[in-house]
Amino acid sequence: MTPTLSNGIAAKQGIAIVSEAVCEAVVGRADAFSAIENVFAAMASGDAYNFPVVREAIGHANALYGFKSGFDRAGMALGLKSGGYWPDNTSRGLTNHQSTVMLFDPDTGQAKAIVGGNYLTAVRTAASSAVSIAHLARPDAKVLGMVGAGHQSTFQLRAAVEQRQFERVIAWNPHPEYLPKLEAVCNELGLPFEAVDRQQLGAQADVIITITSAFEPLLMRDWIKPGTHIACMGTDTKGKQEVDPELLAAATVFTDEVAQSISIGEAQHAVAESKLTAEQITPIGQVINAAHPGRTSDDEITLFDGTGVGLQDLAVASTAAKLAIEKDQASWIQL
Structure with a gap:
């Protein structure tokens, strides 16, 4: 046996x-x-x-x-x-x-x-942002914005497009020579692709995934339109940062684990600047378990701080x- x-x-x-x-x-x-x-x-x-x-x-x-x-x-x-x-x-x-x-x-x-x-x-990190999109993005989201074009970006892109009926993909990367690999995936999937600047990306995207190794904000609060869902997937170490702390202050923030979010995740900066408290961050599992409503309005900005847990x-x-x-x-x- x-x-x-x-x-x-x-x-x-x-x-x-x-x-x-x-x-x-x-x-x-x-x-x-x-x-x-x-x-x-x-x-x-x-x-x-x-x-x-x-x-x-x-x-x-x-x-x-x-x-x-x-x-x-x-x-x-x-x-x-x-x-x-x-x-x-x-x-x-x-x-x-x-x-x-x-x-x-x-x-x-x-x-x-x-x-x-x-x-x-790579596949579990992409699945994490995909879970956040499935539970938090507006059902009518049409434009996917990608910030980052490194190794994990294509995994993120493929997982994300399965969660909503996206009609096009826009992207920015600090090294634009890497963007063609995202474009190649979009061509394979039959999705129009456009390289844009960061401000254009914030103004047009309904869902944004950040997947970089940045140590400074790449997206500013004023660039993000109402109703956007943002999955911040690159910050997993003390000091790393991808978005403006004011953006977390303006958003409804969810995470995989609150303890990591405030210490090594994207929320570390907003918390350090007293723009956000740990009590204002919700584990996404509560949304999955129907213990939290998740998105409550079409104009609400939702943000998932994907820190990556063991x-x-x-x-x-x-x-x-x-x-x-x-x-x-x-x-x-x-x-």
């Missing part, structure tokens, strides 16, 4: 190895969306919690490195993601974000899976391990 882990993963004896290639083969956007929506709901209901984040500049290769971990009692996912950001990797033909997820059996503490985290980090990584890694094992695409090792 094949053993079964607490999270429902049918397993052989040993540790499952799920490579990057296998993750890409078995985990689609719908799988990631479901995993992230479920874990946000579990967090809001108290069935899942994140452990304190460790994230440090290592003093080598300009890299940031750390650990995100937690336990999801609802999904029976326990483990950690180890990795960070190596800004010079592009010149080496590597992804700047590098990570690996380790899963443990909550019943025994035994290591059960090692899962490649690079693709999953539970998101565990959720998609558990999904990847389960699907890989079911499809007999995992490898196995013994300790």
Whole structure:
């Protein structure tokens, strides 16, 4: 009889190895969306919690490195993601974000899976903004604005366009030579694409995704029209920033986890300037669980501060391990 882990993963004896290639083969956007929506709901209901984040500049290769971990009692996912950001990797033909997820059996503490985290980090980050669009954007949103054209931007774009009937995409990037890859995705999807300046983007977009590594505001409050939904996805470290703190003060703010939002997320700056309090920020899981109404008017500006929590990584890694094992695409090792 094949053993079964607490999270429902049918397993052989040993540790499952799920490579990057296998993750890409078995985990689609719908799988990631479901995993992230479920874990946000579990967090809001108290069935899942994140452990304190460790994230440090290592003093080598300009890299940031750390650990995100937690336990999801609802999904029976326990483990950690180890990795960070190596800004010079592009010149080496590597992804700047590098990570690996380790899963443990909550019943025994035994290591059960090692899962490649690079693709999953991108797809779970895109799923997070997509969940926010699904629950907070106006139903009649027609124009998607993209701020940023790095590695994660195409994941964000593909996930976002599945949530509303967008009619066109507009984009800005500090390095405009990267914008053609967003245009290529739009051409594939049959969506008109236009490169614009930041002020034009704020004036025209109904939904805006920011996905940069900026340390200064790229969008100002006065540029944003009423009714816009903004998903701020790039700020996950102390000091990073993508939008004007006045924009958070004017918006109804949601997040994945309030503690991270006010310490390393986009809200850190508005809170530091006393323009926003932690009590004014709502976990998006409350909207998913129907404990909060979410958007309450067509003119309301909503903002999702996607800081990226360890539970998101565990959720998609558990999904990847389960699907890989079911499809007999995992490898196995013994300790």
